[in-house]
Amino acid sequence: MEQINRAFDYACRFDIRYYDLPEGADDSFFLCRKLIPGYLKDLTGAYQRLQGYYVGDEDADAFDKTFPPKAKLKQPGQIF
Numbered sequence: 001m002e003q004i005n006r007a008f009d010y011a012c013r014f015d016i017r018y019y020d021l022p023e024g025a026d027d028s029f030f031l032c033r034k035l036i037p038g039y040l041k042d043l044t045g046a047y048q049r050l051q052g053y054y055v056g057d058e059d060a061d062a063f064d065k066t067f068p069p070k071a072k073l074k075q076p077g078q079i080f
Contacts, residue, residue: 008033011047014040019048 011017011032018030030047034040055063 006033015044016040017046019046 008031010028011030012027014032014034016030016032018027021027021030
C-alpha cells in the first residue's frame, strides 16, 4: 500500500504544471498534496483556473453594491 505524505510538495513532482507558465519558469508557488493513494498514478496535466475567477474591477464593484451598507463599529479591545 502506498504511503501518503501529509505535506504539500511541488506540483511538478506529480507531473502537474500551471497553465500558461512558460517552460522553465519558477513554479515553486504551485503546490500539490495527494489525498488518495494511487489517485495521481499515470495522470499528467495542467491546472487552469475557471473563467469565474477572472472578474474585472467594475464587475466586482457592481456586485459589492448589491449588499446593504454596514456601519463601521469599534468593539471593546479593538486596537484600530
